[in-house]
Amino acid sequence: MSQVTQLVIRESNQGPFLSQVLRFGTDSERLSTQQLAAIKGKAVLMSLKFADKYYNKYKMHLLEQAAHDVIGVVSLGLQELSQRDAAKALALLQAPEGPIKPFQKGWSMLISVSPKPLGSNNLFGDVDARLLDKISSPPDVEEWQGWQEYEKALVEHNKARLMSLIDQHFFACENDHPTMEDKLAEALLYRILCGQGSGTAPLKVKQDLKRRLARDIVLQEAWYDTDYLAAQLDLMLTELPGELIAGLRQELSRGFVSNLLHTLGFVRQYQQLQQEGASPEKLDNMEMRAGLKHPLLGWPLYHDF
Template structure:
C-alpha cells in the first residue's frame, strides 16, 4: 500500500490528515512508516477475511477499502478536525480504531440493505464501494455517501417504529419500498376513518361502512389528526416524521380523503373490482398520499 502525501482539499480524510501533519512538521518518517505498515497489515487481514474466496487478485481493493473506511471513522472520531484526527491516528492502534469505527458505522446503516449475503459480512457492498478510495484520489465523497445511507437508514428505522406502534402487521420488508411519509399518512387516514385501532389491510373492504362527516374536509381538521397521531409517538420519532413531511402533506391527505369518499360511493354502488381499479388509476394511485396499495382479493 502506498499512502501518497499531497496537497489536496478533496481527497480521502486520512490523506488530508497526513498532509496536514506533514505541512505542520508534526509527522516524522518513523511515524509515517508505522502508519503505512499498520495500513498494509490491515489490508492483508481484510483481504484474507473477505476476498480470498472471491477476489484473491484484488488485494489493492482491500487497501482502498482500508483507506476509505479508516477515513470515515477518523472523521467521525475527530469531528472533522484534522489536528485532533492526527493525534488519534498516531496513538496506539489509532489506525485500527479509526477503521473499526468506520466499519461499525457502515454496518449499522447497512441493516436494511442486505437482501442476501454480502462478501463483506454485514456491510452493504454497494455502499462500501462508494467509501473505498485510493489515497491519491482527487475527490472522495465517502462522507456524503455515508450521510445519504444514514438518512435512508433513519427513515427505515422510523418506518419500523410506525409499524410497531400503529399496525396490526408490523413486519418490515425493505423490498416493499415504503416511504416514511406515506406510511404515516396511511396511519392518519385509517385512524380518522376507523378510530384509534391498529391499521389493517381492510380499509378498501370496510370503507363502505363509514359515514363521512363534512367537518373532516378541512386542512385544520386534518392537521389536528396529524398532531394527535404524532403525540402518541416517542419524541425522536415524531420529530423525524415532522422533518420528513413534505410541504403539501396536509393538503395531500385532504385530497386522499376526498378520493376515499368517492371510492366509498362506488363500493356502495357495487362497482366491480376492475372499475374500482380504473378509478384508482385515473386519480393517480401513486400520488394519493396514504392510500393503501394492497390488492383487494
C-alpha cells in the same frame, strides 16, 4: 504496499480524509517523521490482515485493494470521531493504537447502514461489498467521496427502517403502498375515520375501512380542516422514535395535508354511493376514475368485492 506508504498527497483538502490529516500534521510540524512512519507501519499491517481475511495477500492487486479499503474505512471513522477537525483527527492517529480505532469506528458505521445480506455469500460479512467499494480509496485520489456515499447509505437505511417501523406500528396486515408517504397517509386516514384506539394500544389499520364506511362511520365536519389534519398527523408521529421523525417529515410532500383533505372529499362521495346501494363493481370503477383524476392519498388499495 506502496499504496499505504504514499498516504500524503499534494493538496491538504483533497483525497481521503486520512491523507488530509497526515498532510496537515506534516505541514504544521505537529507530526514527526517517526510518528508518520509508525502510523504508516500500522496501516500496512492492517492492510495485510484485511487482505488475509477477505482477499489474498499473496496477489499484489488484491493486496493493493485491501490497502485502498483500509484507507477508506479509516478515513470514514476518523472523520466521524473528529467531526472533521484535523487537529483532533491527528491526535487520534498519534495515540498508541494509531489508525486502529478509526478503522473500527468506520467499519461499525458501514455495518450499521449496510442492507442485511440475504444469504451467506457476502464477502465482507455484515458490510455490503458495493458500499465498501464506494468508500474504498487509493491514497492519491483527487476527491474522496466516501463520506458522501456513507451519508447516502445512511439516508436509505433510515428510510428502510422507517418503512418497516410504520408497517409494524400502524398496520395489522400487509399493505401494498410503495412509499412512506402513502403508508403514513393510510394510517392517518384510518385513525381519523375509525378512531384513535384505546389505552396503550393504538388503532392499527385493517382491511375493513370500506365495509366500516358503509356500516358505522359517521363523517364529521371537523375532519374537513387542514389544521385538524395537521394536528392529527403531529399526534400520530409522537408514537415514533423522536430521532426518526425529522427524516420522516422530509419524506412528506408539501401537499400532504391538502391531498389528504382531497381524499376525505372522495370518502364522502364513496359513502354516499354505498348508501345508495351501489354494487362493489360500480364503487371500484368510481374509485379508479377518481384516482386517475387526482391521486387518492391514503385511500386503501385493496378491493372489497
